[in-house]
Structure formats: C-alpha cells, structure tokens
Amino acid sequence: MEDGTQYKGNVNYYDFSVFWFNVAASAGSTGASREFTIGKNCRVDAGQTQTVGRTFPAVYHHYLSLNVGENSVFNVDMPGNAVRFDDAGAGMTIKKGAVVNLTSKQTSGSVVAFSNNNTYLNAEPGSYFYVIGTSNQPLINLAANGLGTASVSRNGNSMTLNSPAQYDLRNLNDSRTAVNIAYGNEANNSFSILDSDIDLWKVGVPVLGPSNETYAKVPSLQVTGSGTRETVTTSVAGLDQFKQANYRRISGMNQDPRIEWVPVTDADKTIKGRVVIGEVPDNNGLVSGEIKYIPVYASENQAKITLTDTHGNVRPDLSTDANGYVSYTDTNDPIQFQKAREKISGIAERGPWISPEPIEATVIDATPPEPAKVDNSDAIQSTTKRLTGTGEPNSIITLTVNDQPSGIPGQLVGADGKWAIDISSLSLVKDDVLQFFLQDQSGQITELSEADRPSTNNAIGNINPKADTVYRDATFKAATKATVVGYLSLASVPDGLEFGDNQVSNKTENYRPTISGDLVVSDTRGGARKPWRLTLNQSEELKNGTISLEDALYYTSQLGEKQITTATQIVESGEFTSDGSKNISADWLDNNGFKLTVPVEKQRVGDYTGKLSWKLEDVPGN
Known part of the structure; x- marks a missing residue:
C-alpha cells in the first residue's frame, strides 16, 4: 500500500480473511518477496461482521513479512486470531510512529498466534503496539498450534518490543495470561522488552485498576522458555522475579506524566x-x-x-x-x-x-461576596427614603422585605465599593426585616455538575445566602439583615428665636419672634403608637445681666396659653393615626406659638439671651 493510503476491508459473508496469500509464491514469481507492506502515513482497517465462522486472521497464510510503515495505523478487529504467523520464518515489523491495534472479540484462541517456527514480531523504537482480547489461551502465544487455540512445541520464535513509544498487552480473561513463550517446560523462544517502562497486572486483579508492579525505563528484560525452564535476564531488582504465568496484562506508558x-x-x-x-x-x-x-x-x-x-x-x-x-x-x-x-x-x-x-x-469562584455593610442599619425607620452602604465593587445588590422581593431593581455597587438604594416606594412598618443580598458577576460554574454547584450560584454569579450555608469546607455568611425600628422623636427643633431690636416703650409690649428652623415631631412606632406630649421650659432663663425676663415668655397652642419659665410646662400633645411626622411650627401663626410680653419696668437697654429645653414624651397608659 502506497504512502498515504486509506483502506478499509471487512469480511461480511464468508468465513475468510481480509487478505489471503492463498499460495506460497515461487522464487521467480511477482510475489516472491511474500510481503504485506503498508507504506508511511497510511490507515488500514481490517474487520469482520459475518458470524458464520470465526477462523481466519486479517492477513492469512503464505506471507513472510507483515510490515507497518512509519506513522501508519493498522487496526484489526477479528473474532479469532488478529495476527497469525502460519509459515516458517514469517513475522511482523512495526515502524517508528506506527500504531497497531489488534483486537479479538471471541473468547477462545490467542489474538497473536506464532503458529510455526522461526517466526517473529518486532516493534521498533517509537512504535505503538496494543493487543486486547478475551482469550482462554495466552493473549500472545509464541508456541501456538495452527489455529492459535492451544500450545504445541515451537522453536526459534521471538517477540521484541524495542524502545516502544507505548505498548499494552491486555487479556480480559481473569484467569489467563498476557504472554506464553514456550510449550510446557521447554527452553524455546524469547520475549524481550528493551528500554521501556514495564507495568504488570497479576492474573485475577482488575485489568483497568492500578498495576501490581511498576518499573520505569527498564534497560532490558529478556525471557526465554516456560515453566521450570523459564529464564529471566534483567538488571532491575524485583523484575528478575518475573514469571509469565503470573500476569494478565503487561504495559509500558513511556510518556511524560x-x-x-x-x-x-x-x-x-x-x-x-x-x-x-x-x-x-x-x-x-x-x-x-x-x-x-x-x-x-x-x-x-x-x-x-x-x-x-x-x-x-x-x-x-x-x-x-x-x-x-x-x-x-x-x-x-x-x-x-x-x-x-x-x-x-x-x-x-x-x-x-x-x-x-x-x-x-x-480556581473556581464559588464564594459569594462578603455581606454588605449598611449605613445606620440600626436606625432604619418607616419614613426612611434612602439607604446607603458598602460592598464588593461591581457586584449587584438586591433587597427583600420579610423574605419577599422588594420590587426594587438590583443596583450596581460602584468601583469604589459604595451603593445606594431608593426605598421611597416601600411601605415599611416597624419590625419589617430587610435583607441585603450581594451577588458577584462571575457567572454560572460550568466546571461542576449541577449537583456539585453551591446553591448560591446561578447564571449571574454567586449570591449571599439567606442563612449561613456550609459548602465544602467554607461557611458562606448570610446576607445582611436590618430590622425597621420605630421611634417617637423630635425630628428637629428650631435653632433659635429672634425677637429683634426694639425701642424702649412707655407701655407693656408684646413681641413675636422670627423662627430659625422647624419644630417637628415624628412617630414611626407602627402599631405601638400612643399619645404623645411635648414639654418646654427655660433651661437658662432669658435675661440681660441681672435683669431677667423669665416670666415674660409665653407659648400658645390648642392647650391654651402657657407661661414658659424654668418650670416645665406641657405645651403640645397629640396622636398619629399612621407613621409620620408633624411640623408643629407650621401652626405658629396668628396668636399661636411664642410671644414675649415685657412690662415698662423691664424694658432695659441690652441683649437678652436664654435657652429653651424641649422634651417629647409618651403619654403614660392608664
């Protein structure tokens, strides 16, 4: 077959071989060399699908040399012998880079049968040689009968694996061996492995499990004869105890791991x-x-x-x-x-x-971001409109309320790690639980099966779990939670009351102040709301040096007019029907709010200053 040939042969009807040298060519004939030669870079497949008989190897009878050229592939799948040497002096040579796969599906006979004398098989340096079968005979028998179904006396036969790139001689029959060299206790024939790894699997052990013995870069192993006349020659300790009858598989990887x-x-x-x-x-x-x-x-x-x-x-x-x-x-x-x-x-x-x-x-990214940090997480109220915090940059933050989606789209955490969420659309009440989930954008883990992926991973990436979750050796921390709190509070008080510059008069004067800032009461206590009241007193009396106007300050509300002195007075009261706030100072119109009533005798030139103290209280229950 010329270089580069692609050939496929199949026996689909008669019990024949694929290639039959049906006569021994005479010396002067065109077939005198009796060669079956595959050139370089070829692929040759020889098989059999007929089931009437299972007798003949792929290449049969009167050939003397079966040659597989460099970098070629020779695949044989025959139910009986894959290769058999029927004539004296016949043999097979496998060149560098060539790959030979010999397979037999039958449960009797040798896959490679040396069925005459002075036959050979040589795998040259750099070749690949694989023999696999379920044989109730030795997988490779250098002392085979004419059908490869029993052993007989043979001499001069040899098999050499010389620095192969790789080889594997594997008998799938649990109780049978990979190689038989001679008949009974004869000292005939030889089997050699040169400059190669040797791994050995004993008869009865799983053929695809770990090897029982392993030897790397063995310079030489030569075995002649069988039984009591078996001779082993090698320089490798341990391998010198080699017994062909012990091993069902012999292999050499000869590759970088x-x-x-x-x-x-x-x-x-x-x-x-x-x-x-x-x-x-x-x-x-x-x-x-x-x-x-x-x-x-x-x-x-x-x-x-x-x-x-x-x-x-x-x-x-x-x-x-x-x-x-x-x-x-x-x-x-x-x-x-x-x-x-x-x-x-x-x-x-x-x-x-x-x-x-x-x-x-x-390393696969399976770990969610560290839980988000929420600014002022202990002071979120029903009236809070905006939340801020920090988290893993470029992750996505989402929010649930009482374990339900908030409806607020996820927000991207900035490259600086800061985030903000507008929650003005939420109708929060006291004791609502907010949970803040950070999710990175690493994507779905495709290297692991669905069963092996963490529950916190999806098509977007890894997200904080609701509760602490153990995955492999790590514990993924739960997403941050914050509970909406309720307060009765003075959201703000005026920064000051300014009664202005006034002329000394010859009668009692009433002055109204200019207010800086608002007086706001807020109640976010939800169902815990109760009536409230606001008290007021002068914590520092209004005076100018030794001249006091303590008894001149008045405050008017729905509770009537109250004199504001250093004694505490209830000046406002009320009750909210829902969470919210009230700007009391917005009602300081007309007669409501503050006034300063100064009689003639206390109208003295100078600056008067004082301090007011506001106090917001629950109204005690009955």
Whole structure:
C-alpha cells in the first residue's frame, strides 16, 4: 500500500480473511518477496461482521513479512486470531510512529498466534503496539498450534518490543495470561522488552485498576522458555522475579506524566489531582473502525507532584495513592482558601519521566461576596427614603422585605465599593426585616455538575445566602439583615428665636419672634403608637445681666396659653393615626406659638439671651 493510503476491508459473508496469500509464491514469481507492506502515513482497517465462522486472521497464510510503515495505523478487529504467523520464518515489523491495534472479540484462541517456527514480531523504537482480547489461551502465544487455540512445541520464535513509544498487552480473561513463550517446560523462544517502562497486572486483579508492579525505563528484560525452564535476564531488582504465568496484562506508558486536576474552588481546603501516566485503548479495542483511548493512572507511590498554590506556597513530593490521586489539605486556622480565578500548578514525576511544563488549573469562584455593610442599619425607620452602604465593587445588590422581593431593581455597587438604594416606594412598618443580598458577576460554574454547584450560584454569579450555608469546607455568611425600628422623636427643633431690636416703650409690649428652623415631631412606632406630649421650659432663663425676663415668655397652642419659665410646662400633645411626622411650627401663626410680653419696668437697654429645653414624651397608659 502506497504512502498515504486509506483502506478499509471487512469480511461480511464468508468465513475468510481480509487478505489471503492463498499460495506460497515461487522464487521467480511477482510475489516472491511474500510481503504485506503498508507504506508511511497510511490507515488500514481490517474487520469482520459475518458470524458464520470465526477462523481466519486479517492477513492469512503464505506471507513472510507483515510490515507497518512509519506513522501508519493498522487496526484489526477479528473474532479469532488478529495476527497469525502460519509459515516458517514469517513475522511482523512495526515502524517508528506506527500504531497497531489488534483486537479479538471471541473468547477462545490467542489474538497473536506464532503458529510455526522461526517466526517473529518486532516493534521498533517509537512504535505503538496494543493487543486486547478475551482469550482462554495466552493473549500472545509464541508456541501456538495452527489455529492459535492451544500450545504445541515451537522453536526459534521471538517477540521484541524495542524502545516502544507505548505498548499494552491486555487479556480480559481473569484467569489467563498476557504472554506464553514456550510449550510446557521447554527452553524455546524469547520475549524481550528493551528500554521501556514495564507495568504488570497479576492474573485475577482488575485489568483497568492500578498495576501490581511498576518499573520505569527498564534497560532490558529478556525471557526465554516456560515453566521450570523459564529464564529471566534483567538488571532491575524485583523484575528478575518475573514469571509469565503470573500476569494478565503487561504495559509500558513511556510518556511524560500529566495531571488531571479535580476542580478546586475557593471554598476547598484540599487540592486534589490525579496523575495520568499514559493513554491506551479501552477494553473494547477496535469498534467500527475506531479506538477509544482511556487514561492510565499511576498506582500507589508510582508518581509524585510538586504543587504550587495560589498563595505561592510550594508543596513538594506529594505521592500518588492506589488510584493515582495526590492531595494537599490546608491546616491553617483559619483555612487559607485558594484565590478565585487564579491558578494552581503542578509538576508530575514518574521516575525519569517529568512533566515538561507546569500543568495548571484555575480556581473556581464559588464564594459569594462578603455581606454588605449598611449605613445606620440600626436606625432604619418607616419614613426612611434612602439607604446607603458598602460592598464588593461591581457586584449587584438586591433587597427583600420579610423574605419577599422588594420590587426594587438590583443596583450596581460602584468601583469604589459604595451603593445606594431608593426605598421611597416601600411601605415599611416597624419590625419589617430587610435583607441585603450581594451577588458577584462571575457567572454560572460550568466546571461542576449541577449537583456539585453551591446553591448560591446561578447564571449571574454567586449570591449571599439567606442563612449561613456550609459548602465544602467554607461557611458562606448570610446576607445582611436590618430590622425597621420605630421611634417617637423630635425630628428637629428650631435653632433659635429672634425677637429683634426694639425701642424702649412707655407701655407693656408684646413681641413675636422670627423662627430659625422647624419644630417637628415624628412617630414611626407602627402599631405601638400612643399619645404623645411635648414639654418646654427655660433651661437658662432669658435675661440681660441681672435683669431677667423669665416670666415674660409665653407659648400658645390648642392647650391654651402657657407661661414658659424654668418650670416645665406641657405645651403640645397629640396622636398619629399612621407613621409620620408633624411640623408643629407650621401652626405658629396668628396668636399661636411664642410671644414675649415685657412690662415698662423691664424694658432695659441690652441683649437678652436664654435657652429653651424641649422634651417629647409618651403619654403614660392608664
């Protein structure tokens, strides 16, 4: 097949192979070389959908060399043997960069059968070789009978994996092995792995679980013979105890490790990652011409990570557990949570294999803003019109009243962290509970499943919860609450009464003042409202030096005219029917309000000053 060929062959009716060298070509014929050769950069798929018989491999009988060229793909999905060497001296060569996937779906026979003498399989440096099947024979049998369904005496056969980029020999039969080298206790044939990792799974253990034994960058492993005559040659301690009958899977990743970070949020005290040491086909092998590759995870202590967190802390030598995970848990009190939207990174090491660059993950923003601060939160009344405060810049603040939406649109917190809400549209009463929710604009957390996201996250971002909420290792504080209070209060009193400059007279004079400021009574006590009264006295008598006008000041209201002296007088009273305020000074017209009555004998030249003391009181109940 020429370079770049794309070829798909399928056996859909007869019990045939895809390619059949039905005669052994003679020396002078055009097929004398007896080669099945795939050029460079090709893809060749060979499979079978017929079910009448399941006998023949993809390439059958009288060939001598099955060659897969550089960077080509050769996928075989046959129900019996995928590759079988039927003639003496036949073999297979896999070139650099080539990917060979051999799969068998039947439950008997070897996927690769060395069914004659002096046969070979060579995977050259940089090649990829995968064999997957459910075989009640060894997956690869260097001493196979003519159908690959039993073992017989063979000699001169060899299989060599020479510095492969990756390989995986995987028997899905729990009780059968990956490789058989010779028949019984014979010292024939050889199996070699050179300059490669070797991971071993014992017969009976889960084939996709962690390996039982792992060896990195093994210079050489050579095994000859079987049974009592099995000989193992290697310089690696532990591997020198290799017994082919013990292992159902033999694999070598020969790749730099990488890290699959478990999504980490700014509410986690634990950072966790899983070390991937390579990727191999899944247990289905070739399906409809396609291979699904799955990660292979490090086993216990097979790899380690050096972690750098978002605070710049470096955590070295974090070793993998039995499932390939490493983790680091913060032990600070309080917890030093990771910074949202910043990156953690790690370097993974597996023996001589090291990640060429740090592998990063961004910390997920899952934490709502700190609860809002509300100015004068303990003095919000039914008459309050505007609220202000501070919060996380550029977040959105919303308001509920007694757990119900207020109807006031969300307001954007300024870049300076300040916010304001006009609440003049609300009909608040005493004991209403206002709750102020801040929501950032980080958006929905797509890295986590719906079940794993905090309840405080939605399409806009993270919002304060109604009540303290525990998520992972953090407690999200409840949104700020404030209760509407009720007061009976003097909202304002006049700054002063100015009676002006007046001429000395020869008769008693009455003077009306100019008022600076208002006298306002406010009652926001809701259902707790009661009658009120306002008292007045001169806390500093009105006088000029030793000349006193204490008994000259009068105040007139609906209660009549009262002389305002240093003794306390009730001057106003009333009762509100709803929360509100009353400007009493607005009624200081005509005869109401203040007057100063000065007889002739007290009209002395000079400046008179004094101070008034107002006091607002509840009217005691009966």
